Structures are given as structure tokens and as C-alpha cells.
Amino acid sequence: MDVPALPPTLQPVTLESLESIHACLHRVVAYCAKCGRWVELDLERLIRLGHGMRTLSTMTPRCLRCRTRGTVQLHPPTPKWDGYPRHGPAPS
Numbered sequence: 904m905d906v907p908a909l910p911p912t913l914q915p916v917t918l919e920s921l922e923s924i925h926a927c928l929h930r931v932v933a934y935c936a937k938c939g940r941w942v943e944l945d946l947e948r949l950i951r952l953g954h955g956m957r958t959l960s961t962m963t964p965r966c967l968r969c970r971t972r973g974t975v976q977l978h979p980p981t982p983k984w985d986g987y988p989r990h991g992p993a994p995s
């Protein structure tokens with residue numbers, strides 16, 4: 904029995920390395936608990952500098968303000984905000 908192919912929106916994503924995270928349009932943000940500051944990492948720059956195969960579990964970014972080691976989080980792509988949905992009678 905053949906398994907039907909998944910539509911493009913349901914294809915599994917691979918988030919093992921910075922390159923694959925970037926290819927899947929996800930973002931990586933770093934958090935400094937001491938400053939309470941979030942910063943999005945520039946994945947294109949990190950990949951260009953040779954860090955494309957690094958994984959999140961090996962990353963311990965250092966805060967540029969206080970030099971404390973922070974944590975990283977993976978964020979999925981967010982849809983562009985285009986206003987609240989319009990409610991009303993269906994077009995005829």
C-alpha cells in the first residue's frame with residue numbers, strides 16, 4: 904500500500920545545524936538572564952564565518968553587554984501580520 908506524499912506545508916524539517924535551521928526559515932535567539940536581553944542571531948553571518956554545522960546544543964553565546972554566558976532558543980517562522988481577519992457576510 905502506497906503512503907500518500909505529504910503536502911509541502913507538512914514536510915518534516917531538519918533542525919540539526921545552523922545551516923538547516925536557516926534553510927527551514929527558523930530563527931535562533933540568544934537570551935542573557937542577567938540583562939534580561941534577547942538578541943536574534945545573524946544566521947547568515949554565522950554560516951558565512953564557518954559555523955554552519957554547529958548545533959544549538961553546542962552554543963553558549965556570550966552577552967555583548969555583560970559578557971555573561973546566555974542560552975539560545977529556536978523560534979519557528981512567524982507569519983507576517985496583515986491585520987485582524989475581517990468578519991462579515993460572505994461575498995455572494
Ligand SMILES: [Zn+2]
Binds near residue numbers: 937
Ligand atoms: Zn548580559
